[in-house]
Amino acid sequence: MKDTQSIPKLQSQFLDVTYMNHKTGQEVTALKNINLAIQEGEFICIVGPSGCGKTTFLNTVIGFIEPSNGSILLDNKKIVGPGKDRSMVFQSPSLLPWRNVMDNVLYGVELQKRLSPDTRELAKTYIEMVGLKGFESHYPHELSGGMQQRVNLARALTVEPSLLLLDEPFSALDAQTREFMQQELVRIWSETKKTSIFITHQIDEAVFLADRVFVFGARPGHLVEDISIDLVRPRELKIKREPHFLQYVDRIWQLIENESAKQGFA
């Protein structure tokens, strides 16, 4: 029998990513020597100062960007481009305005040419899971920002990815809706146990959601620290007021402040 315990879900090995500005001929090293491993079912958050390569890392995992050096392995296979095994939730819900909720949720499987009675059932399941049962025939303009992000999440889940990538999905929401969506995501993740990587600028969001927080530093982007969040699950928002939670937030703040100071931002 294969020993799956010892094989991480995702592994980044000696990863470098360099961009070339074709106009100036100058190179920007966005990521340098990223070594990390993520286990099946983990929820990972990445935080770090602006420009430390968080989005670059996610875009490399999704397969939009090719490493300049090193590699990323998903289920022990090298990522060489986008694939059906990964889906991404972006900051903006990017829903198709002429499609209702159900058809927007089905859009991902449709692109993958997997539209079937089974995937319709899955769409229904995830619409219910994200709390939109009864809104299947509503159009995006009839939904709040939080509801639109729920549609986006249901669409990403309906393709049944092996890895879910979320790039600041709540940053456009007002503070109250954002907190509510964090709580909802904790609940949805506990139901799906989908291996997830979530980028955020908000440290308390990272601590609330994550099993581990990766703190990145800039110039060039690198992994500064990998912090295990030892807080009980299920988590409720009131945990954010507990001393143990606030200690994690302080520690991460300190690390980011140090990194920002190195860049001359602090």
Ligand SMILES: Nc1ncnc2c1ncn2[C@@H]1O[C@H](COP(=O)(O)OP(=O)(O)OP(=O)(O)O)[C@@H](O)[C@H]1O
């Ligand atoms: N297409 C590109 N061409 C050239 N340089 C780029 C490109 N995309 C990103 N960069 C540079 O790579 C570095 C990392 O950018 P990236 O967007 O990954 O950082 P980030 O941590 O996600 O930033 P933010 O928190 O501000 O969203 C930055 O110096 C940025 O200017």
